[in-house]
Amino acid sequence: MSSRLESIQENLKKIKQTLPDSVKLIAVSKTYPSSDILFAYQCGQRDFGENKIQELFEKSHELRESCPEIRWHQIGPVQSNKINLLSKVPNLYAIHSIDSEKLLLKLIEKIQGVKFFLQINTSDESQKHGFHLNDDLKKIVTEHAIFGLMTMAGIRGESKEQMARESFRKLLSLRNELSPELQLSMGMSGDYKIALEYETHYVRIGSSIFGSRNEI
Numbered sequence: 001m002s003s004r005l006e007s008i009q010e011n012l013k014k015i016k017q018t019l020p021d022s023v024k025l026i027a028v029s030k031t032y033p034s035s036d037i038l039f040a041y042q043c044g045q046r047d048f049g050e051n052k053i054q055e056l057f058e059k060s061h062e063l064r065e066s067c068p069e070i071r072w073h074q075i076g077p078v079q080s081n082k083i084n085l086l087s088k089v090p091n092l093y094a095i096h097s098i099d100s101e102k103l104l105l106k107l108i109e110k111i112q113g114v115k116f117f118l119q120i121n122t123s124d125e126s127q128k129h130g131f132h133l134n135d136d137l138k139k140i141v142t143e144h145a146i147f148g149l150m151t152m153a154g155i156r157g158e159s160k161e162q163m164a165r166e167s168f169r170k171l172l173s174l175r176n177e178l179s180p181e182l183q184l185s186m187g188m189s190g191d192y193k194i195a196l197e198y199e200t201h202y203v204r205i206g207s208s209i210f211g212s213r214n215e216i
Contacts, residue, residue, distance in 0.1 A: 005043075008039045008043060029049065049204050053082040074095045094114060104118075123152075147183055168191075172199055184202070187200050187204065
């Protein structure tokens with residue numbers, strides 16, 4: 001067993017020991033090589049998240065035969081001109097970053113059998129994509145097959161923990177208001193344990209599994 005495989009295996013084991021059975025781990029593999037994804041897959045990991053559609057497309061085809069049970073999650077922004085490419089990703093499982101109703105309608109038209117998450121800008125920060133809390137989300141959730149809601153912790157302020165708690169609390173409150181059936185996607189390497197306190201169903205973790213991207 002290679003040292004790289006051992007490292008990924010050990011990291012996955014440590015993280016999964018902290019997760020309840022109700023929570024799924026998305027291994028965020030953006031910028032990491034396909035060989036790392038294959039190692040994680042060999043360790044039993046099935047859900048992987050990519051940020052850029054081009055990178056997702058290339059990796060999904062490269063690993064199609066060696067990882068037949070893989071489930072791909074698009075977690076980064078979706079540009080309208082990349083929807084056709086996204087529709088050709090084998091084993092595409094979910095899109096977590098739907099930030100407008102216009103984009104949602106285009107995805108519904110082009111892609112079937114994929115779970116849709118609405119990205120919510122719970123921190124109301126201008127540099128972030130997503131719906132705002134005062135948008136008419138009830139209408140969107142009622143009229144379309146929405147699987148869940150996604151958010152990222154705020155980045156403004158002195159306390160990262162406080163910002164994470166505020167963002168995650170708002171998403172949970174919104175979910176309870178809209179529908180208890182909606183799944184929650186929140187929490188990354190630095191704050192996923194806080195997200196667990198706010199009933200998240202999916203956590204998106206990269207560096208704690210694969211190591212620092214600066215070392216690739």
